[in-house]
Amino acid sequence: MPLDPADLLPLLDPGDPNGIVKAFAANTAFRAAEWEELTTEENPYRRPVRPDDLAWLDYGKPMPAAKALKLSALLGHRMLRNVYDAGLLYLPPVPGRAAADDGAAFYSARNRALGALAGPILERHLFSLLDGEYKPLDSADPQALRREIRAYHENRLAEPGRAFTVAAATTDRRAAATFMLLQLSAYLPAARAAAGRAALGEYDAAHPGARPLLLDEYRNWAAAHQDYRDLLAGAGLKPTAAAYWQLYLGTSLGRGNLLHHLSGDREKYPEFLGALVHQQIDEAADGPRFAAVLEDGLGLRTGLFDTLGTLTPDGLDARLDSVLTPLAAAFGPEAVHRFHRGFADARWFAGLWDGDLADQLAWADSIELHREKAERISRHIAESGIEVDLDTFVESHEETSTTHVHNEHRLVMVERGQMHFWNNVTHKIAFGEGDKVLIPVSRLHGSTVLSGECTYHQPIIPEAMYQQF
Template sequence: MNDSWHDLVDLPDPNDPNAVVKAFAANPAFRAAEWSELTCEDNPFRRPVRPDDLGWLDYGVPMRAENALKLSGLLGHRMLRNVYDLDQLLLPPQEDPAVTRDRDAYYSTRSRVLAQLARPVLERHLFTHLEQQRPEPGRPTLDALRARVLEQYDRRSAEPGAAFAAARAARGRREAGTFLLLQYGAFEPAAAAALATAALGEVTLAHPGLRTALLSHHQRWVQDADRYAALLAAAELRPAPAAYWQLSLNSSFARGNHLHHLALDRRRPAAFLGALLFHLLDTAATREPYAQTLQDTLGTRPGYFEELRTVTRQELGELVDTLLAPLCARYGPTVIEQAETGLADAARLAGQWDEDLAAQLTWADSIEQHQRTAERIQQHIDDQGLEIDLDTFVESWEVTSTTHVHDEHRLVVIESGQMHFWNNVTHKIELNAGDKLLIPLSRLHGSTVLSGECTYHQPIIPDAMFRQFS
């Protein structure tokens, strides 16, 4: 390997968190996307991050809870998923020079060193806010924890979430079902990988049955591989790692990354077990909503969810004892306290995912309405002579904007030229001179210039004005 990116010269100052993150994101495999890279089904190492945006984002401080769905969260979770996946063997369907270059850069010694420096920076930035949102701890007993787990199961079963309802209510049902599957594929394989990671190690002296219990649940995922591939095929998708990277929501990355984060935190193994209990109860509670929603949107009853082996309510209660009783006997109530934090944080991230996905589906299904709203907002600005902050871009043919979110509401106003705008794999939206579109904050999207040159503006819409017209 003679690529300069494979050596260890010019490493960043490890005490400068932003320098560390920028250096890791400079990996050529993470470069901004090109026009042909909306999906990368044949290259598991190609993972666009938008590294240029890191110049104005601060990863040296914890992210506040209200900013979790903003740009630093999206780019942070993209980079953190890359950190975790470095320890997995990723095999492309075939070799070609581009794949080989990205593979060598991705797995390089420099990449691995920078990943270890970046990991604690990213984890602190992305997950610290969860500490401030946990419920008051109860009595640290197995019985109390079991009651919380079953309460979460009952709640999830009764109220599976707004995202399923939003997908079923969409006019573009196939588009909505496809996007729902994209998000499932962004966190479910990652959860399985985290489970396998947690099962590694020597734990038999403290908990003889733990490794067997963890591996048995991972084995279910392995055995379901063919049905999972068939599930994706119903939406013309493939089970290729990072194939739909650009269309994975921030909140979808977060769910998988949280499990990885806890699986690798060897100081608090019970926190992972608490998060795993939530993942298992969530899988059981949402199996039928997934099946029904995908039948309604894709027109076929998915065999994957029909045959998915999940825990029953009784088995879930018994699993609390199987996973945690031996650890409690050895280490005391600290084990329960750790498990409760893992359970509460995983539940919080799942709720955020549901809200985020429902909002994304609703916005994507109403683009024409948001175009009309954009016209009304722009007319209001013009009529009132309002001074609005805006960014202006002049881009040439095939210049592509890697998918991203904005930290505020924005309009896209095309002055001249033409672009394609996208928020799904199913279709692209054509915007021409004079067209306008409203993009609410935290809505995932990207674009590609189609004309020789395209000039467009992005007025930043104050929240009060957004609420007035929306």
């Protein structure tokens, strides 16, 4: 049914950008998760956002870099991915009532109109921090840019990121490999879809060769899709879009969102090309590392990363010749700076992702240690008579907490009842009366109540006390 624009007029309050974001998040497909929806393998439209948290989060202003791993970033990137994906075609693997209902809400004219309004608000909140992180080139000399990109390429090929090093050192290699594969599924398809979106248009006269290059990015992804499906199947996972939505890190969503943002904003064409070159370097550097982690943890051998291609130093030079040289010729020196800006922004997000994923893997692999730390911290607070801020929750059977992060270090202390705590698809962790665990700031987790009722407390742990233990 066509949308009556008058339905949106009450939301168009320039003094309340949060009102628009809340209205978008109120879509029934984005409602908080229920216990049977920890994964949504048959429904590509069911994407829980935790809309209740928007009552106290402010998307009306830019987010500082210090909060890039906190709750407003996670929920913001979830919502922004939904804005972008509403413009792409997703079909459920099998027909079903839940997918049909959520699909109707996901693709409704109202949702797309609200997404068009909420998207710029979310982009400003999530991406403005890059202005303060960017270090400009000293000159508009394309050769200076080439040297920087070549050096980065060499370094990426030589040095694995923290995440791969941590994954190789985990005790539970299967869990680590599975979680890394989930993160790959959160941004690799998005990155390739963004290239396909960027290819649309008529610009060959001004930038010859660019459209075939962009189309090849998407065509190669389509050709590799069976390898991708086989890889997920080997890990016991489904290829349905957003099947493991609750376990995508905000930084994994953010990497794909940045490319969608730059490809969708036609004024940022040079920036998108710079970000795309970074993505190609990233895939060449990390492809063999992903393959090694997946073989080690899951016993899987895959040709996916070979199919997607590798970027040698000579190949990088050829790529820059085909992209950067005609860009500078057509648009002048400013295009060099803008290409560099897109490259640098994608590089920053990749670095943030690497640290975030490394910390998540290390924490998830040491839950027993963090249970012990929780006991020690709890005892220290009680014996020392220390007062800390405390949140208490009383939840009923099957009540579920959609995965989230905290903006501070917290303990979870079960007073009575039982609950499942989870941070991966590989297993759930049982908690009963008296059990405790330490959840550091920004670590992704969720829970489900198993008993008729469960009462638990969350003391907030100051940074100094956290460091002490």
